[in-house]
Amino acid sequence: MKKNQVLAASAMLGLLGVALGAFGAHALRAHLLQTGRLETFETAVKYQFYHALALLAIAVFMHLKRWRGLRIAALFMILGVVIFSGSLYMLCFTNVGIWGAVTPIGGVLLILGWACLVYVGITQKPGRTRL
Numbered sequence: 383m384k385k386n387q388v389l390a391a392s393a394m395l396g397l398l399g400v401a402l403g404a405f406g407a408h409a410l411r412a413h414l415l416q417t418g419r420l421e422t423f424e425t426a427v428k429y430q431f432y433h434a435l436a437l438l439a440i441a442v443f444m445h446l447k448r449w450r451g452l453r454i455a456a457l458f459m460i461l462g463v464v465i466f467s468g469s470l471y472m473l474c475f476t477n478v479g480i481w482g483a484v485t486p487i488g489g490v491l492l493i494l495g496w497a498c499l500v501y502v503g504i505t506q507k508p509g510r511t512r513l
Contacts, residue, residue: 423471429463440459450506451506462490466488
């Protein structure tokens with residue numbers, strides 16, 4: 383992924399997080415309470431926001447440094463959010479339980495994204511910052 387794509391993905395995840403959070407809090411609240419999925423929906427929104435912010439930090443580092451692993455970390459996180467939060471949203475919207483079985487795949491991808499950042503932090507030497 384290119385650095386501008388990571389920035390755009392971060393912004394899109396943040397934008398959708400605000401929109402879905404507001405939609406869930408207002409338009410969907412009665413449905414989520416009735417189905418017992420309010421907490422699930424809130425978890426999906428929280429994880430989406432956490433990783434939107436993490437992607438924003440990755441995008442900044444990509445602009446400043448040429449550290450190997452940042453692109454892979456970003457890709458894992460984007461896919462992870464789409465699958466993790468996306469499957470939870472689908473579970474909330476449809477109340478079809480099979481979506482809950484997809485969620486751990488997204489969780490593993492998110493973990494891999496963080497593991498890539500650990501790798502970058504351990505292996506990359508601080509050098510001059512590109513401006």
